[in-house]
Amino acid sequence: MSTPSLSSKTKLSSLLLACASSVTLGFAIGRASLPEQTAYNLNRTDKKLTPSREILSASARERSNGHSRDLTSTELLALDPREKFASLMNDFDRSPLSGLDFESLFQIWELSSSLEASEFESLLVTLNSQHRGPEGLMAASLLAHQFGSSVGDKALEHFLSQGKSTTRNTGFTSAMTGWMKEDPEAAYHWLQQNRSRLGRDMKGDEFVAMYISLKSQQDYSGALNEVLLLDGGARNLGLKTLTEKAATDPSQRELLLATLRTQKDSRLLQRAEHELVDHLSWQDPAHALEVLEEFEVSSERKGELTHDVLKTWIGNDPQGALEWQSERLAGTDGAGDQIADGFRNWVGQDEAAASEWLRSQGDEFQTDLVFQKAGETLQHRSPSRAAEWQAQIFDDTTRQAGYRKLYNRWQRQDPVAAENWARSLPDADRTALLKNDVDSTR
Numbered sequence: 119m120s121t122p123s124l125s126s127k128t129k130l131s132s133l134l135l136a137c138a139s140s141v142t143l144g145f146a147i148g149r150a151s152l153p154e155q156t157a158y159n160l161n162r163t164d165k166k167l168t169p170s171r172e173i174l175s176a177s178a179r180e181r182s183n184g185h186s187r188d189l190t191s192t193e194l195l196a197l198d199p200r201e202k203f204a205s206l207m208n209d210f211d212r213s214p215l216s217g218l219d220f221e222s223l224f225q226i227w228e229l230s231s232s233l234e235a236s237e238f239e240s241l242l243v244t245l246n247s248q249h250r251g252p253e254g255l256m257a258a259s260l261l262a263h264q265f266g267s268s269v270g271d272k273a274l275e276h277f278l279s280q281g282k283s284t285t286r287n288t289g290f291t292s293a294m295t296g297w298m299k300e301d302p303e304a305a306y307h308w309l310q311q312n313r314s315r316l317g318r319d320m321k322g323d324e325f326v327a328m329y330i331s332l333k334s335q336q337d338y339s340g341a342l343n344e345v346l347l348l349d350g351g352a353r354n355l356g357l358k359t360l361t362e363k364a365a366t367d368p369s370q371r372e373l374l375l376a377t378l379r380t381q382k383d384s385r386l387l388q389r390a391e392h393e394l395v396d397h398l399s400w401q402d403p404a405h406a407l408e409v410l411e412e413f414e415v416s417s418e419r420k421g422e423l424t425h426d427v428l429k430t431w432i433g434n435d436p437q438g439a440l441e442w443q444s445e446r447l448a449g450t451d452g453a454g455d456q457i458a459d460g461f462r463n464w465v466g467q468d469e470a471a472a473s474e475w476l477r478s479q480g481d482e483f484q485t486d487l488v489f490q491k492a493g494e495t496l497q498h499r500s501p502s503r504a505a506e507w508q509a510q511i512f513d514d515t516t517r518q519a520g521y522r523k524l525y526n527r528w529q530r531q532d533p534v535a536a537e538n539w540a541r542s543l544p545d546a547d548r549t550a551l552l553k554n555d556v557d558s559t560r
Contacts, residue, residue, distance in 0.1 A: 233264070233268070235265070238261060238273070241261060242276075245257060258289065263293065263295055265296065266296030266297040266300075267297060271304075271308050274290060274294060274297070278315065287319045290320050291321055295328075298325060298328050298332070302328075302333065305329070306326075309326065323352045326348065330356040338364075339373060341360060342374060346381065357393070361389075365397040371394065374394075375387070375413070391419075391423060395407075395409065396426065398427075399426070399427040404438075406427045410427065432459060432460040433463065437471070440464060440475070444457065444483065447483075452482065453480075454483040454484060454485030455485050455487045457483065458487040458490075461476065461492060465491075466496075469496070469503065489507050489510040490507075497524055497528075501527070508520040514547075518551065521551050522551060
């Protein structure tokens with residue numbers, strides 16, 4: 119196996135740095151929701167220090183190969199926190215990043231849940247000096263999360279005093295996440311009083327949004343009023359949080375839109391409308407379009423929002439989007455022009471299915487724009503198939519213009535095939551194509 123390049127290692131470290139604080143929150147939520155039998159047997163004497171759920175410990179036991187993982191609970195509990203932590207980090211450091219040792223991670227999590235503030239600080243110093251790799255960063259994030267959950271502002275002050283930006287920013291982010299989950303009101307109050315002390319990398323706006331999300335679970339109206347007192351990025355993120363929550367709750371959706379209509383800034387209402395339908399369009403675009411009908415907006419604005427929903431729907435499920443559109447456009451002149459973009463996406467994914475569907479539709483869907491977009495989609499990977507679509511264009515000028523684009527691209531890929539195709543065209547199309555080719559060489 120080849121050794122990763124310095125660039126690859128740098129990218130990996132950057133990725134771990136970016137996600138470390140999120141990992142700690144995930145562990146907090148995950149541990150809280152695990153059934154009792156999956157907890158680690160840290161307090162049972164004469165038992166191996168392994169989780170009850172065998173699937174979590176099997177890979178770790180394979181990697182330990184009889185090393186210090188075989189400490190019993192009694193032996194481990196006899197150690198002081200620094201020795202316990204050193205033993206766990208010894209295991210964790212040997213774990214390849216391709217198969218993270220979650221057993222050791224959960225043990226570190228359990229250990230850090232009962233530490234004093236001075237013990238957190240001591241272990242973090244040890245980590246920074248002895249474990250500088252990605253494993254050390256992840257362990258430090260777990261400790262910082264528990265540190266913040268345990269002592270709140272003392273943990274934040276500890277990290278703000280650190281000179282190294284990585285230690286300061288990652289530690290602060292993890293600690294604030296822990297405190298915000300433990301006591302959102304106290305953490306938010308501290309955040310309001312200390313925003314000027316935070317650097318750009320400390321995610322101040324994101325933590326405001328986190329508070330708004332937590333508050334909205336108990337008091338949506340109060341959370342909305344809090345957002346309206348904010349400004350800048352914090353208000354935008356807070357509003358996004360509330361619109362996503364209201365997207366699937368009719369009563370909250372009604373309250374949100376009614377409240378924003380009373381505000382002087384119409385951009386807030388427009389942003390909320392967009393966020394609502396955008397959030398729904400990724401989950402259930404048909405429902406998003408139903409909700410859109412409830413909005414008190416102009417026909418022009420409704421058209422813009424409908425276009426946005428259909429764009430998302432077409433990107434994810436072109437067939438579904440086209441079937442929804444076709445039911446509403448059947449019998450309408452030029453209906454094909456309105457489905458052309460969606461049909462192009464479908465042709466790119468499954469040309470045979472798209473072609474069969476189009477043949478089953480009425481003449482109003484068989485428009486030049488549909489054939490043109492389908493042909494353009496296939497020019498790169500299958501010029502011959504693209505030519506068949508282009509040949510169905512009714513308008514001579516449009517068809518011959520499409521032929522010229524196809525011919526020029528095809529010549530660069532396969533000149534012989536391109537020339538053979540050109541010679542097979544009807545006289546008028548071939549003459550127009552060759553005349554244009556001659557003119558372009560003069």
